[in-house]
Amino acid sequence: MSHNKLKGSIFFYFSATLIAIFMLLPFFWMISTSLKSSGSVMTIPIQWIPENPGFNSYRKVFEIFPFARSIFNSVFVAVATTLITVLSSAMAAYVFAKFEFKGREILFSLYLATLMIPKQVTMIPNFLIIREIGLLNTFTGLMLPSLFNAFATFMLRQNIKTVPDSYIEAAVMEGSSQFRIFKDIILPLVKPTLATLTVITFMEAWNRYLWPLIVLTDRSKMTLPVGLSLLNGQYGEQYNLLMAGSLISIIPMLLVYIFAQKYFEKGLSVGGIKG
């Protein structure tokens, strides 16, 4: 028995470590490349650990591109998008869960129907609409479509449904306004779902690429993914610059991940439904 156990644990640690190496090696290579000078990026044999490590490529990335600005833009856009999405979805979810009115089911099935349609179908007209109202190249234009999120609304509706009606009735009797009921009773009771949605929405907004690529054309407006892809277009062969930029773009998300890991794992396993 204990012999088998030993064999089992050797097998486990061996395979788990092997997989970890596969997962982390690219990151190691990113860091190593970012610390190299332009000359030592392309040498044979390759330098696993740079011979003369330095932060030159980091300095250069900030010189040739408004990178500090991009970091700020990304943080702002991700935070604001998350707030808009979660708040607007929670408000709608409250109505769908606790109010009865004509056409409610039809309206809600419209929400669910949009989940089936690939974003690429609505992307072109969305661009035209944003352009028509003069919001191209603005954060407002970038974030306005986030008002509507069928998935978040669905998740929150399911959760708000479990809040007992008697809580709300009691508050209505006491004369609380709907706004207060929403803020003081509903939202606190669905906190775990809110936290999960916050985390996955934030990550999606942080990593989003196609929509910002279309809406933002001004270099000073770009978020990190768009900025990086522009950098890739102009300095595609300067690997140390590209890797410095990539590392900078990963770190903020990594920090959020480390501090909110619990919600990430929950969020990603339900977030898969969204595709």
Add this chain to the structure above:
Amino acid sequence: MIFYKKKNKYLSIFIFLLPSVLGLIVFGILPMLGSLSLSFSEWDIISGPPKLIGLDNFVNILKSEEFWRVLNNTLYYIILYIPLILISSLSLALLLNNNFKGIKIYRTLYYIPVITSWVAGSLIWKIVLNPQFGVLNNILNFIGLQGPGWLYDQSWAMPGIVLASIWKDVGFFGLILFSGLRGISPTYYEAAKIDGANSWQRFKNITLPLISPTLLFVIIISLINSFQLFPQVMIMTQGGPNGATQVMVERIYKYAFQYYKMGYASAFSWLLFIIVFVVTLVQMKLQKRWVHYES
């Protein structure tokens, strides 16, 4: 249902629904209709209003050699990606479904690619896959193998993208399957052990059937994702070499925003929708043959 005062009730409904429903109409329903009518039109965005041309866009796309090449490229990706992601994420889930010390740290590490943006991930892999100066070919070299040209080689570019995608996605699907495994009651395994079933039999007769609903979910999602491949291609190959990694979303983006053929791009996006829809439908139909639901 709760009793609300009538006047207040409708005002509340209106205010609470307003932002979301406004979004639904302006950025969901209107664009759907717009995209549909654009797909029957010709328009370069600059000159005049869109001109209706009937089914011409669809006919032209289906007649073009490019469309079939793009579909072919996507199939190549799917044939490599789907079996690989299923095997690797299921193995990962089985590995994680243990009680060894330090397992949480491993889980945390496997997750880092998942939270990395596709743009950064693609940049990293572009460099990892460099035929001369990249890590991968140098490791292959070390064990005596001659690595291919990866992204520079027409037949190896797509496998390169597949490799990057596995790296990025395996933690995500692994976790989903892991929570599926967690849901299997240990009593099944104990009973099977008493009956003398070996570990392969237990896997085949208990684990696989009981996890099949989760597997179906993973297959559907990963297939949908496969048809929507985009940032990997944009960053790593730009559709090259020689069109070998051109895919649907990349084409839609370029037709709309580089060549300004809005109608043609819209028609392309509807074809994408139809394909994804049919593929998902087929999956749902086929599931009856292999997915097992506990009654």
